Each structure stands twice: as structure tokens, then as C-alpha cells.
Amino acid sequence: MKKKTLAIIFSFEAILLAVLVVLTKQFPNLFSSVMVFPFEQIAVGFAFASEAGWLGKGMAVALWFGISAIPAILALCYQRNKETRWERLSLFVLSGVTFLALYGMMNPQVFRPDISGNFYEYTKLIKSVFGISIWSVVVLYVTLRLIRLLRNGNKEQLLRYLRTILYVLSLLFTAVAATSLTNGIMTLIEASSTGIDKAFGALRLIAELIPYLFDIAVIMRVLDLLKTAEKENQDSITAAASRVSSICYAMLGITTTITAVSNIIQIVFMRWLTNVSVTVDIPIISIVFIVLILLFARLLIENKRLRDDNSLFI
DSSP: OOHHHHHHHHHHHHHHHHHHHHHHHHOTTTOSOGGGTTHHHHHHHHHHHHTSHHHHHHHHHHHHHHHHHHHHHHHHTSOOSGGGHHHHHHHHHHHHHHHHHHHHHHOHHHHOTTOOSOHHHHHHHHHHHHHHHHHHHHHHHHHHHHHHHHHHOOHHHHHHHHHHHHHHHHHHHHHHHHHHHHHHHHHHHHOOOOHHHHHHHHHHHHHHHHHHHHHHHHHHHHHHHHHHHHSSOOTTHHHHHHHHHHHHHHHHHHHHHHHHHHHHHHHHTGGGOSSOOOSOOOOHHHHHHHHHHHHHHHHHHHHHHHHHHHHHHO
16 A cells, blocks of 8 residues: 555544544534444434334334344354354354444443433443443454464465554554544643643643654554565665664654653643643553564564575575
8 A cells, every 4th residue: 555545544534533532522412432433323323213203213223233233244254164263253242242232322221220410421431331342342353353364374464464454553543643632632722721731731742642653654664664575586675674673763762752851841840830640651552562663673684684694605
């Protein structure tokens, strides 16, 4: 996939998620959480249709059963063998969870009949539980499928799977960056704080975003490295791996420096801040990811060097 196409996809994803975050703030009854999308909106549509008489109720029930049955239908279309049994089972589980979750989002009081006090907050929580449950089973299915593919893949297939995983990671990092940026900006706008609070909030937001942007930049370099690794003539693999190593070195230093500086600045200006953050704000996931990519690049370089040395020896 070309980088221009990837940039368009990432931009569209970021805009979509930013809009969803804004909608969760402006229309909480319809968009209670990003993680509940799009199931909450489907459930709201079913509830609205069921109020339009027996015809609307019948259509809502039919769509409810139909949407819930999609994963099970996919499972029935699978090649039936021992290796795919867990994937097929997870799809049947996904159908059951989707069926139950859509019903729960339409009728949250059925699952918590003792709800009292702030009914809206409880409803929002229940919908979030159902939405996350659906996505967790989706992740389970993808993981089981990935395990099977990696276990049976050859070199060319493994490189293709690695590229796909890197695409998915890029989408994930873009999603986290977009939601964090939108939430951060809205928090800064809505907060009744001093100028120094807003300035420090903006600094912490930048420090939070930079690691994810660096992760995406590293992935772009790794994709170029994979293209080189797939070619029969691998004379340029050392140069490509060295470029990946260089950007990893730089980004590790910059990421950890910015994180440390933002926390030190909070200490220096603590007496003037009305809101002091006590959360541990260290991008561990980003650091570990870049270190693993760095090790991968270094192993490619060393492997190429050993092969060249052996060729000279022979």
C-alpha cells in the first residue's frame, strides 16, 4: 500500500474518531462512548423502530436477529477442520454476545433492575460494558486466526502478515492519538483554569501525542524495510535496516526526554498550578514497541553481515 493512500486512510480515521469524541460530549444519550460505536446507535435505531407499531417492531426484531447472526453465518462458511475449530467457536460466541448486548443496550434496566439515583450514568455504564464485551470477542477471534496463520505460514506469508499487523498498529496508534488530542483540546477549552494551567495542559498533551506519532513514523520505515527484505537481491537491506535503527534511536531519546521534561516542569511550577496530575505519564508501550523494532532491525543487519562474512570465507 502506498504511503499516500495510508496518509488518506489515517486522516479519515482521525477525523472520524475526532467527530465521535465530540458527539459523545454533545449528544451523550446517543453517543455514550467511542468503544460502544456502532452498536449503541444500532440499538437506538431498533428501539425507535419498535415504537412505530407492529410493523416497525417486526423489522427491528428481524434486523436484531439478522445482525447478530452474521458471525455465526461466517463460521458456517468456514472450512471445517481441526485447525479452525476455535475460530469458528469464537464466531458463534460473538453472535451470542452481540445478540445479548444489543438487547441489553435497548433494555438496560433488565440487567440492573435495582438501578436508582442517576439512571443516566448507570445506563451509560451498562452500554459501555456491552460494547466492550463485543469488541473483546472480536479481538479474541482475530487473535485466534492470527495464531493459526503464523503457525502455518512460510517466509513470504509471514512477511505479508507482518505488514498487515503493522498496518493495524498504525490504525491503532492513529486512533489513540486522535481521541487523546480531541479529548485534550475539549478539556482545555471547557476547564475554568488559569493561563499557566492551560499552557501546562497543552504541554502534557503534546508529550502524550508525540510517542504515538513517532510509532507511526517508525512503522512507515519498517514497511520500507520489509519491501527490501522481500527482494531476492538484498544488498540494500543493511542500509534500510540502518535507517530504521537511526529513527528508533532518535525517537527513543526524544520520547523519554519530553516525558521527563514535562514532569520536571510540573515540579517547578507546582505552586502556581491549580490542577496537578498525579498519574504516571510514561509511554511504556511506545518505548517497548520502538525497542522491539530496533532489535528487529539490528538482527537483520547482523544477519546480513554474518552471511557476507561466510560468503567471503567460502
